[in-house]
Amino acid sequence: MKAPILKIGPYLIASLQAELTDTDLLELQDALVEQVGRFRSRGVILDVTTLDVMDSFATRTLRNIAQAVGLRGADAVIAGIRPEVALAMVQLGLDLRLSCVRTTLDLEEALAILDHESKGSGRRG
Amino acid sequence: MNEERKPSAEWPLMQEMGITDREIARHQAFLEFGDEDIQELMSINELAQKYADPIIEDFYKHLLSFEEARAFFPNPELIERVKRAQKAYFRRLTQGEYDQAYIEDRLKIGAVHERIGLPVKLYLGMYTFYLRAVAARLFEAYRDAPERALEAYLSLMKVVFLDIGLAIDTYIYRREQLIRQQQEAMRELPTPVLQVRDRLLILPIVGVLESHRARQLTEQLLNSISATRAKVAILDITGVPIVDSKVANHLLQTVSAARLMGTTVILTGLSPSIAQALVVLGMDLSPVKTTVDLQSGLEEAERLLGYKLIPVGEGMAQM
């Protein structure tokens, strides 16, 4: 499996690289769903900072990952969509498919948001 | 009918200005300038060669006696250059050759005067000075045959008017060129991106948003978001007169792309007429946050960013 997954406290960070094939992405999906269960992770950050292309398959898979880990109690955030990639995605109409997934500028922002959310839910709990 | 000879690179000004042989011929026909005129002009050529220099000298003495004209000729080399060119030109007026080389030469002199900024009135004034000076000398020389002098003078007037036409063409062409350059420069003006608070950007857009500028705007916004880590961006279109469906689509795409980068875009300054036009076009702007003006947009942005404005106490203000 090519995409490394980093565990930082309650969060899992998956770094996607440009050379990932469709198969690699599906394997990543399986790995994340398994690890979220194993570690009881509260958040999953999908770091796409180094991706120079986000096509329909990648978008669909990331959405599926978000839904799958969501069912297991983790919030998913996609971090680091680059300006040119964002524009191409919008022209392709892919942004609509991600309307239910949180997207952030970068890793730092993703962590800030997840921290903010978990504090909130902590108080409510 | 022969194929029209296009001006070649040999005559750069003619080519640049798009002056064709046919146009010249049409102008000549309009002024009824024909072979008889050429004959007349050649008949006074000897006389003309004699007085070309003194007339040009007199003319520039007259021109430079006016302070406003002196301003355009800051150094004596320029004056000498221009005088030389004019003398050569006026000598050619009566030599019988009114070909492309002649036209090109005429355009060149006009261009030089335009470039130094000489007002067209002053430049054209030269011709009446010349005609009056020539008329005096012509009628003096043909004292015994005034009809001959008149014939020659009328032909001279025709060729001078042909030249005035070319001089005006030059001035107009250069002015239009300048306007085109300025328009181009304005088109290239990037929209300012203002960072007024941490993580808040404002882009005040002014002028017509056509495709090229809209694309530029999108690139600027997205790159600025990346560079400043902005969470909110305000696009103020108060200064945009028309928004058609193409531009509206572009704005929508920009907002969506910014959202993918985690940034909320607020559209402010949507005029009532633009809002109505967009409704008529069937554009759905509901996914976009809009406020009526920049101020309310700013307030909304601050709210989103978690800022709260706390007025300074009165006690402190008195200190």
Next chain:
Amino acid sequence: MADEVRVMIQSDADIVLARQQARGLAKELGFSASNLVVIATALSELARNIVQYAQCGEILLSRIEHGNRRGFVIIARDQGPGIADIERAMQDGYSTGGGLGLGLPGTKRLMDEFEITSGVGQGTTVRATKWMR
């Protein structure tokens, strides 16, 4: 740069390869950063269609010149089952592969020129061009 580059498409790993090739060639031509992404994205969609529907096919990448304009041409060809109803396939949201169904109309939007020829049992050829502005 070679006049034409051909990439065989037989697996999803080839999609990545084709994408990298296209990006590299387009970069040589001098396309802007955003257009490189657009071209690579369009190519990814077309290559994946080959893998998904025809299992194998080829991608041809070439440069083109028209007057003083330069462009990049992608031809995606396969001998697969073909598309029965091209018009429907070109509508957003339509898909027989359980996917997003945005591959073809989306690609058309990304590129400047787009041509598709296909027939049941006759395979599919898509030709798309991106011009340098």
